[in-house]
Amino acid sequence: MLAFKLALRNLFGAGLRTWLTVIVLSFSYVIIIFQQGMLDGWNKQARRDMMHWELGGGQYWHTAYDPYDFFTIEDGRGPLAPELQSRVDQGQATDVLISQASIYPDGRLMSVLLKGIDPNQTILDMPTAPLVENITEIPALIGRRMAEAAKLRKGDVVTVRWRDANGTFDATEIKIVEVMKTNVGSIDMGQLWLPKSRLESMLGVENMTTYLVLKRGSNATDTVNGWVYRDHAYLMKELTEMIKMKSVGGSIMFLVLLALAWLAIFDTQVLSIFRRRKEIGTMIALGMTRQRVVRIFTLEGAMHGILAAAVAALYGAPLFIWMARSGWAMPEMTDDMGMAIAERIYPSYSLGLIAMTTAIVMLSVIVVSFIPARNITTFNPTDAIKGKTS
Amino acid sequence: MDNNHLITTENLTKRFPMGQTELTALNNINLTIRKGEFIGLVGPSGSGKTTLLNILGTLDSPTEGSAVVLGNNTAELSHKNSAKLRNLQIGFIFQTFNLLPVYTVYENVEFPLLLQKLGKSQRHDMVVDALKWVGLADRAKSKPAQLSGGQCQRVAIARAIVKKPALVLADEPTANLDAKNSHHILKTMETLNKELGTTFIFATHDEKVIGYLKRQITLDDGQIANDQVLKG
Numbered sequence: 001m002l003a004f005k006l007a008l009r010n011l012f013g014a015g016l017r018t019w020l021t022v023i024v025l026s027f028s029y030v031i032i033i034f035q036q037g038m039l040d041g042w043n044k045q046a047r048r049d050m051m052h053w054e055l056g057g058g059q060y061w062h063t064a065y066d067p068y069d070f071f072t073i074e075d076g077r078g079p080l081a082p083e084l085q086s087r088v089d090q091g092q093a094t095d096v097l098i099s100q101a102s103i104y105p106d107g108r109l110m111s112v113l114l115k116g117i118d119p120n121q122t123i124l125d126m127p128t129a130p131l132v133e134n135i136t137e138i139p140a141l142i143g144r145r146m147a148e149a150a151k152l153r154k155g156d157v158v159t160v161r162w163r164d165a166n167g168t169f170d171a172t173e174i175k176i177v178e179v180m181k182t183n184v185g186s187i188d189m190g191q192l193w194l195p196k197s198r199l200e201s202m203l204g205v206e207n208m209t210t211y212l213v214l215k216r217g218s219n220a221t222d223t224v225n226g227w228v229y230r231d232h233a234y235l236m237k238e239l240t241e242m243i244k245m246k247s248v249g250g251s252i253m254f255l256v257l258l259a260l261a262w263l264a265i266f267d268t269q270v271l272s273i274f275r276r277r278k279e280i281g282t283m284i285a286l287g288m289t290r291q292r293v294v295r296i297f298t299l300e301g302a303m304h305g306i307l308a309a310a311v312a313a314l315y316g317a318p319l320f321i322w323m324a325r326s327g328w329a330m331p332e333m334t335d336d337m338g339m340a341i342a343e344r345i346y347p348s349y350s351l352g353l354i355a356m357t358t359a360i361v362m363l364s365v366i367v368v369s370f371i372p373a374r375n376i377t378t379f380n381p382t383d384a385i386k387g388k389t390s
Numbered sequence: 391m392d393n394n395h396l397i398t399t400e401n402l403t404k405r406f407p408m409g410q411t412e413l414t415a416l417n418n419i420n421l422t423i424r425k426g427e428f429i430g431l432v433g434p435s436g437s438g439k440t441t442l443l444n445i446l447g448t449l450d451s452p453t454e455g456s457a458v459v460l461g462n463n464t465a466e467l468s469h470k471n472s473a474k475l476r477n478l479q480i481g482f483i484f485q486t487f488n489l490l491p492v493y494t495v496y497e498n499v500e501f502p503l504l505l506q507k508l509g510k511s512q513r514h515d516m517v518v519d520a521l522k523w524v525g526l527a528d529r530a531k532s533k534p535a536q537l538s539g540g541q542c543q544r545v546a547i548a549r550a551i552v553k554k555p556a557l558v559l560a561d562e563p564t565a566n567l568d569a570k571n572s573h574h575i576l577k578t579m580e581t582l583n584k585e586l587g588t589t590f591i592f593a594t595h596d597e598k599v600i601g602y603l604k605r606q607i608t609l610d611d612g613q614i615a616n617d618q619v620l621k622g
């Protein structure tokens with residue numbers, strides 16, 4: 001109590017100096033919480049969207065399927081294992097067949113992936129229902145990004161050219177029956193979704209599958225009969241890594257501000273211990289142990305952290321609450337990174353994040369305050385009382 | 391040991407390193423001080439008065455010989471125990487007052503009691519008493535910067551005596567005060583000495599102080615040149 005009062009009086013007595021330090025330190029609190037909260041919000045939204053639109057409850061991949069190798073795409077397919085086929089039959093999963101092709105919008109050549117899916121599937125949120133349309137052209141569903149890149153609109157017809165199972169080139173017309181708006185770029189860019197049966201007959205194959213999407217909440221762990229189970233951790237590896245990288249990048253500003261505050265606090269401590277050596281000598285003469293004086297001065301420095309937390313809460317809390325409610329509009333350009341990113345991100349501030357930040361700031365500030373204060377143990381009280389340095 | 395012996399020193403010697411050589415600030419001091427004494431340490435500048443007070447106040451320790459203060463051999467006291475001894479038994483008054491600037495008069499006087507972990511109402515009574523002793527009860531809420539030098543020194547006296555210590559050590563308490571304030575302070579201390587039996591030891595140059603002393607010890611070049619009882 002005594003130390004607390006002394007610390008507060010001295011800090012407020014120092015006026016502007018204290019407030020500058022406190023404000024810089026409060027920025028570091030707010031920036032890191034804002035930053036990490038945004039990332040966390042994005043992460044949650046991206047994971048949710050990816051699960052709903054693309055990944056379901058995990059996937060089984062054909063052993064030879066490698067989404068990064070376009071040349072082997074045709075090898076990475078085969079008939080589903082019976083265990084998996086029965087999941088499809090029970091409506092617990094839906095399977096996708098992938099093939100390569102070219103389209104010619106406006107006479108330009110564009111390499112695309114054709115993805116066959118059951119139009120009646122309910123596993124993913126993708127609006128596949130319009131694919132049932134019974135028309136002579138092959139109905140296709142594309143995403144907004146693809147529509148933009150290929151300058152295609154709903155109702156447009158475009159020529160597609162592909163190689164069938166025998167390696168023979170063939171061509172036909174495709175009609176865009178729906179342009180879907182999705183946050184998930186990886187089911188959008190460079191691809192056309194067709195009814196799986198139509199794609200199979202184009203390729204001259206039957207009951208072929210590249211990968212199987214499980215219903216959300218299904219449990220599966222084992223690899224089945226030549227089909228490799230890919231869980232969420234695997235399927236969202238890229239997202240996780242990207243978030244991690246961004247999180248590290250975002251911490252730099254936090255560290256810079258924190259370091260500035262450390263310098264200011266260290267400096268304040270050195271100066272105030274030097275200026276108040278007479279006071280320190282007097283405290284020792286009046287019966288305070290040197291350790292206790294060290295603690296008092298450490299507390300005084302560390303109070304910057306407490307004040308900063310209070311100031312940060314003062315302007316940060318309303319800001320955060322408002323942001324969490326109304327979200328943060330993302331600029332257009334961030335959209336094309338291939339990651340699932342919504343137009344508006346709702347930051348998510350976890351208690352853990354706030355506790356962690358506070359712990360990091362407080363602990364580091366205590367250390368920075370303690371280092372200069374530690375010297376008090378070497379003070380010679382008889383010199384200090386007179387205001388001399390020893 | 392006589393129970394009335396508050397302080398005994400035996401061949402107390404203090405040397406300070408001075409470059410290659412040493413400076414002898416106190417040389418073979420043998421002193422016995424009893425409870426209730428009112429003693430002045432006089433002598434020319436540099437004769438060792440402050441050094442002796444610092445050792446008796448356990449802020450410094452002898453190079454040779456010993457000082458036994460309130461039953462404790464100062465050389466053997468740990469930092470912690472000497473702090474405790476000072477907090478409970480020894481009051482300090484400094485030439486430059488040494489009040490804590492951010493504290494009020496009340497809080498400055500309360501400070502030693504806070505270290506003793508006394509209850510709030512007990513502290514309050516003791517602080518008010520001490521402020522009454524020095525005639526500053528009405529300035530309890532002032533900050534030291536709002537007080538005159540004489541008033542500051544009176545606060546310092548209140549701070550030294552609030553815990554009713556056995557011993558008060560005062561290093562030139564009147565050096566920064568005018569005649570009127572000096573007498574006021576000396577009278578206060580004289581009364582405390584009489585009524586509470588507190589032992590006072592001053593280091594002083596001040597002629598005005600001499601008249602109040604019961605015993606005067608003259609130091610010269612670190613040695614006792616004269617030790618005389620002035621009044622009973």
Ligand SMILES: Nc1ncnc2c1ncn2[C@@H]1O[C@H](COP(=O)(O)OP(=O)(O)OP(=O)(O)O)[C@@H](O)[C@H]1O
Binds near residue numbers: 436
């Ligand atoms: N910390 C120290 N280091 C070195 N020498 C010191 C130290 N403290 C005191 N001295 C020396 O010891 C001698 C006695 O000093 P002391 O301060 O005790 O004298 P004093 O009688 O109090 O003098 P004054 O009346 O001027 O206050 C002086 O020569 C002084 O220079």
Ligand SMILES: [Mg+2]
Binds near residue numbers: 439441561
């Ligand atoms: Mg002196």
